[in-house]
Amino acid sequence: MKRSRVDLLATAGSSCWSSIPGDLLEQISGHLSTDADLLHIHQACAHWRASTSPPASCRPWIRAVRTGxxxxxxxxxxxxxxWLPRRQHQRQVETRAPPAGVPYCLGASRGWLAMGDRRRVPWDPASGARPLTRLVLWDPASGAEVQLPCLRDATHVFLSGDPLASPHSWMAVASQRVADIAIKPFFWRPGGAAAWSPLGERNTAAFISVAFHGGRAYCVDAYRVVYVYDLGTAARPPALVGARNAGAMVDEIWKCHRFSYRPNGAHLVTGRAGGELLLVAWRRGPGIRWAEPAVSSCCSPLCSFFAVVFKLDWTRDEPELGERVTDLGEHALFLGHGECLALSSKEFPGIKRNHVYCVAPEWNVSSKHDRTLPDWAFVFDLGSGTSQEIPYPRELRDDGTNWRPFSWFCLRTPFMKQQQ
Known part of the structure; x- marks a missing residue:
């Protein structure tokens, strides 16, 4: 069926764009999907500005969690x-209250929050703590909810797609804590089994990031091991088809006679133009205050870099690093403990192109080991190799909240004032 078209000029009764009825402009702006488009339509002229609203807060945001x-x-x-990722005067973003009965956040993916009726707590089988009994995906902008089967002791949830945009072709991967740092991965597909099914047959360390690409799930754990599961076969559970240490892969390419480049962390990102899978390895280089001294005679220029980006290929039945990526074009990468993002600066005007925005718990450990959080996040310029710190919000240092920056969160649609 052919979609009907709206003749804006005929509707306005004039050739002047400024005479388009305000209610029609408001309706049009409600269908815009990027922050940039909303800002452009709001700034076109006085009439359009009076008839539309800019985003209440540009995306993406830092998601912070409470500490022990x-x-x-x-x-x-x-x-x-x-929180908005500003270098000065960080501002908290207020959203609507979570659904009744599930006030605790267990993960963020694809613009959804995984909410449960029990807070994630340190693993202790003898604690007698009440188990998780409800697990819900929730969109804090629209209030939409998608029920998930409950998974006892779930700690993180990752989504391969948007449950509303592709209701029959998405899946979820979740971690179930089975020891202090060990987890057992599970997966669930809508229309399939009523309960979660094991993903592979072995336990791993906690997953730091998960990416879905080419019919496979790529998972990086806390020890920087990349596990690859084949989702395109009828095997139950999906087979573990490869596992390699990301640090070892980077070292194989960039040798240094003074010290190993072995990274402090590794993350996977998909979604950039071209659809390739990227592996971002980072280390505490000389630009960071607690870094090792710079090595001027090092044979590898990467030894002074804070982050390096590679394409991750699937060859010879195992993951391998492809070419190094030195220019992300109009995109920027966002790394954290959870879903990592590749966003276009043309669609999200609050970000800088060819930059890597970094926030993760392991970066925010005081050198004095005194529970202070000296930094909030880092912004790394992939072109110049320089980084800037986003300091811990001043107003939070003494209020007892102790928010810890944990991951990035990007709503599915622009965030408007009426959604707060």
Whole structure:
């Protein structure tokens, strides 16, 4: 069936764009999907500005979580918060309250929050803590909810697609804590089994990032091991078809006679133009205050870099690093403990092209080991190799909240004031 078209000029009754009815402009702006488009339509002229609203807060946001030494939760408090990634005067983003009965956040993926009725706590089988009994995907902008089967002791949830945009072709991967740092991975598909099914047959360390690409799930654990699961076969559970240490792969390419480049962390990102899978390896280079001294005679220029980006290929039945990526074009990468993002600066005007925005718990450990959080995040310029710190918000240092920056979160649609 052919979609009907709206003749804007005929609707306005004039050739002047400024005479388009305000209610029609408001309707059009409600269908725009990028922050940049909303800002452009709002800035076109005085009439358009009066008839439309800019985003309340440009995306993406930093998702922070409470720590083990945060003050106790008061009635109505959440165990997560959202913040704009500014270098100065960081601002908290207020969203609507979570659904009744599931106030605790267990992950963020594809613009959805995984909410449960039990807070994620340190693993202790003898604690007698009440198990998780509800697990819900929730969009804090629209309020939409998608029910998931419950998974006891779930810690993180990753989505391969948007449950509303592709209701029959997405899947979820979740981690179930089975020891202090060990997890057992599970997966679930809508229309399939009623309960979660094991993903592979072995336990791993906690997953730091998960990416879905080419019919496979690529998972990086806390020890920087990349596990690859084949999702395109009828095998139950999906077979583990490859596992390699990301640090070892980087070392094989960039040798240095003074010291190993072995990274402190590794993350996977998909979604950039071209659809390739990227592996981002980072280390604490000379630009960071607690870094090792610079090595001027090092044979590899990468030894002074904070982050390097490679294409990750699947060859000879194992993951291998492809060519190094030195220019992301109009895109920027966002790394954290959870889903990592590749976003276009043309669609998200609050970000810088060819930059890597970094936030993760392991970067925010005080050199004095005194539970202070000296930094909030880092912004790394992939072109110049320089980095800037986003300091920990001043107003949070002494209020007892102890928010820890944990991951990035990008809503499915622009965030408007009426959605707060």
């Amino acid at each position: 030494w945060s003050r106790p939760l008061a009635p109505g408090d959440t165990d997560y918060s959202f």
